[in-house]
Amino acid sequence: MSSSDENEQSRFRRRSFLIGSGAAVATSMFSAAPAHASAPAFPSGYDGSDLWLRYEPVADSGLLARYRAALGAIVVENAGAAKVHRHTANLSMAPGSTEHLVETTLEAARDELVRGLGGLLGRPVPVRDGFPDRAVVVGTPDSSPLVRRLVPARDLAPLGRDGYLIRSLTRGGHRSIVIAATTDLAALYGTFAFLRRIQAQQPVSELDISSVPRINHRYLNYWETERLYAGNNPAGTGGLNGENGAIFDFTATGASAALNLPVILDRYLVAARAMASLGINGITINNVNANSFYLTPAAIEQEAALADALRPYGVRLAVSINYAAPTDARFAPDTLTREELDPYSAKFRDWWTRRARQLQAAIPDFMGFTVKANSEGQPGPQDLGYDHGDGANGMAAAVAPLGMRIFWRTFVYNADVDADRLKRAYLEFGPIDEEPQPDGTTGRFAENVFLQTKNGPLDYQPREPANPLFGRMEHTNQAIELQVTQEYTGQNTMLCYLGPLWEEVLKSDTYATGPDGRLLARRLVGHVVDGSAQGHPDTAIVGVANFGNADNLTGHHFAQANLYAFGRLAWDWTLDARGIAEDWVRLTWSNRDFVVRTIAAMMMGSREALVSYQTPLGVAHQFRSSDHYGPNPAERLARDDWSPVYYNKADTAGLGYDRSPTGSNFVAQYFPVLAARYGDIDTVPENLLMWFHHVPWDRKMRTGRIFWDELVYRYQTGVHYVSWLRQAWDALEPHVDARRFAEVKAKLAAHEADAGSWRDTCVGYWRQFSGRAIPTDGPLSLRIVVGGRTIGGFDAGAASATIPLAAGASPRITKVVPADPAVRCEVLSQAAGVPGRAVVRATGKSSFGPILKDYVFDFTR
Known part of the structure; x- marks a missing residue:
């Protein structure tokens, strides 16, 4: 069975409890939880620190018995033979650690099976020699004579270096499960995939699975000083005990000073295991706004220690660099002048070769450098009159003899290039890709250069059109960059599952054409990234990671899902976000169908809800500049293209940026x-409308509402979804461990308040230009009958509505009439008298999930 077959199994599991339309899902969400609540799967004080690798015992007694009957021993032949390189003589775990260092990749696989099977089966599973019955056998033909005997070489050949197979076998009366690959690392990947099946309560009989990643380089970029929303201190960022909040300690002070690298902390190895469990095979360990500290000899020794700890898990290191690092006085006397940063000069290239050699001497598998150049104040080749191709190739030539790569970011937007920020990257990089070369080829970028391009043309917005560079850079290696840490998608406060965003991008049709002008057969963004669209042999995907030193490593328990989804999509971008979400819930929260159904529904609508209450219908970048979290559509900054007003273009005529012809x-x-579809206001998708058009306030939308009314309707719907999130989560209290339940509950309370702030701030600002009243016919609008009167027109954004009653009139609500007959209404409480308060709950469904609003009515005389 291929990886696509694995995805089909996930879809089959989903159909077993999500049958029918979105209406069926919405209805199920409003039904009561099972009355016979079982104990939560995890200890009440669990802090989330194991990510999705907790391995709690299987709760279903029948399934547990079947697993125990099938899994009786672990066989990993020659597990200690192929020791990985270790540079650091004094590498050690911190005092009191629960994790441990391993010296080989097969030891990591064996130990994961011991930990995983022992936890899931509730009893130890012994490691044995030979070929016992009911064995799980892990290895390669080189490491294991048993694997060599059981799995034909022809079956392993198609797997390449990273693919694996998992197969049920019966030989000589022995039943076994073989996890085989051509490399130790791929065998480790298969081990994690096998354990994932048991965690998700899938069958382990009659297995015939094979899985090969679609993309070669599956990396994280870790930004240790910016966008760090997973730092462990009361303010939400930064660290405790002298740490800075980052996951890796290089320069901690105070109580944590003794724990700086080369001391290895538990969280480093949890992160390594988590990355390996997803097939992530590299990490750039510092911010792209790079500090050259990471190139100093002292830092390189620390980096080598970190690389030693991560190496058995197949996670290689890279460093972000500053183009002007050779001028840094910390490298004296080996420094260059500004004028010597000429990318074609021997001095410049030799300097970078020397630095790369120093890194490689300590870290033999060092990957190379990530470069942010001539962007947001970072230096680059344009400072000396050269272009990005010159700069990237100069560095690439310096490291090519060492087998390293340069990841050159295309996040550039020089205002001198064009008035429209979105156009600037392609105007700078496109001509270099199309440049004829003396040898008859096209494109100037070197073979060991990857252009690292954000998924959209702006900057990690909750929704963007796909970046036009995908498909247009036919002659250049290109990596897609996705932001896992939630800079513009709620940070560590809002529950926002990013799987649907990435799935939407990767499955977007570029409509790319070949040299003959005909549409390519394989032309989705994912095809461009995996090389199958235009024949690129080397491929890469990069996620801006959300690790930190918080107890749960990501700052929000649901932010773990985004790291998990990135890794799964990096391995196979054709997977569906819902299947990934359901698997993550089973690995992380519970296997109970009610819990899986509820949490997956919460996750799947969360991104669309966030778009609705932040940037509906394509209005972009309305975030306040101070923290990129809250709204400030009126903000005008010294730099025009950092200003929300630059993007919204609000005036009395309408809203949005005209990027049409x-x-x-x-x-x-x-x-x-x-180009034709986006350029025509009648054919552009409405969810991208204001990315490409200045939309008149009275334009009729496809719902029949005018644009102003539709805009407010979207804001209301997004907030109503978050209100439903809170109710849905509260219903899970008997089924979820106490600490994590309480922490998510607190986050959701802040989330709902902040979503309302987004709605109120933006709608209030747009109203100044539209000149129209705020419509009251929202998605959950209703009328009530009280005191013999029918009253409606309530502002769904108001905390409460005050209703005066005539003397002697009863405050009892006798009837509730929703505008939409599909909306359910329930009187939660009646006023005992006047003055008094009543609460009516309205529940319904939107295009992306259930919605809820509690109307509060204060009665007066």
Whole structure:
């Protein structure tokens, strides 16, 4: 069975409890939880520190018995033979650690099976020699004579270096499960995949699974000083005990000073195991706004220690660098002048070769450098009159003899290039890709250069059109960059599952054409990234990671799902976000169908809800500049293209940025089919409307509402979804461990308040220009009958509504009439008298999930 077959199994499991339309899902969400609540799967004080690798015992007694009958021993031949390189003589775990260092990748696989099977089966599973019955056998033909005998070489050949197979076998009366690959690392990947099946309560009989990653380089970029929403201190960022909040300690002071690298903390190895469990095979350990400290000899020794600890798990290190690092006085006397940063000069290239050699001497598998150049104040080749191709190739030439790569970010937006920020990257990089070369080829970027491009043309927004560079850079290696840490998607406060965002991007049709002008057969963004669209042999995907030193490593228990989803999609971008969500819930919260159904529904609508209450219908980048969290659509900054007003263009005529052929003509950077679709206000998808058009306030939308009314309707719907999230989570209290339940509950309370702030701030600002009243016919609008009167027109954004009653009139609500007959209404409480308060709950469904609003009515005389 291939990886696509694994995805089909996930879909089959989902159909077993999500049958029918979205209406069925919505209805199930409003039904009561099972009355016979079982004990939560995890200890009440569990802090989330194991991510999805907790391995709690299987609760279903029948299934547990079947697993125990099938899994009786662990066989990993020659597990200690192929020791990985270790540079650091004094590498050690911190005092009191529960994790432990291993010296080989197969030891990591064996130990994971011991830990995983022992935990899941509730009893130890012994490690044995030979070929006992009911064995789980792990290895490669090189490491294991048993694997060599059981699995034909022809079956392993298609797997490459990273693929694995998991197969049930019966030989000589022995039943076994073989996890085999051509490399030790791939065998480790298969081990984690096998354990994942048991965690998700899938069958382990009659297995015939094979899985090969679609993308070669599956990396994280870790930003240790910016966008760190997983730091462990009361303010939400930063660290305790002298740490800075980052996951890796290089320069901690105070109580943590003795725990700096080369001391290895438990969380480093949990992160390593988690990355390996997803097939992530590299991490750039510092911010792209790079501090050259990471190139100093002292730092390299610390980095080598970290690399030693991560190496058995297949996680290689890279460093972000500052283009002007050779001028840094910390490297004196080996420094260059500014004028010597010429990318074609021997001095410049030799300097970088020397640094790379120093790194490689300590870290033999060092990957290379990530570069942010001539962007947001970072230096680069343009400072000396060269372009990005010159700079990238200069560095690439310096490290190519060492087998290293340069990841050169395309996040550039020099205002001198064009008035429209979205057009600037392609205008700078496109001509270099199309440049004819003396040898008859096209494109100037070197073979060991990857252009690292954000998924959208702006900056990690909750929704963007796909970046036009995907498909347009036919002659250049290109990596897609996705932001796992939630800079513009709620940070460590809002529950926002990013799987649907990434699935939407990766499965977007570029409508790319070949040299003959015909549409390519394989042209989705994912096809471009995996090389199958245009024949690129080397491929990469990068996630801006959300690790930190918080107890749960990500700052929000649900932020763990985003790291998990990134890794699963990096391995196979064709997987569906819902299947990934359901698997994560089973691994992380519970296998009870009610819990899985509820949490997966919460996750799947969360991103669309966030779009609705932050940036509906394509209005972009309305975040306040101070923290990129809250709203400030009126903000105007010294730099125009950092200002929300630059993007919203609000005026009395309408809202949105005109990028059509009669505007900035940004649409022309897309292939013709998309250019025509986006350029016409009648054919552009409405969820991208204001990315490409300045929309009149009274334009009729596809719902029949005018644009102003539709805009407010979207804001209301997003907030109503978050209100439902709180109710849905509260219903899970008997089924979820206490500490994590309470921590998520507190986050959701803040989430709901902040979503309401987004709605109120933005709608209030747009109203100044639209000149229209705030509509009261929202998705959950209703009328009530009280005191013999029918009253409606309530503002769904108001905390309460005050209703005066005539003398002697009863405050009892006798009837509730929703505007939409599909909406359910329930009187939660009646006023005991006047003055008094009543509460009515309205529940319904939106296009992306259930919604809820509690109307509070204060009665007066």
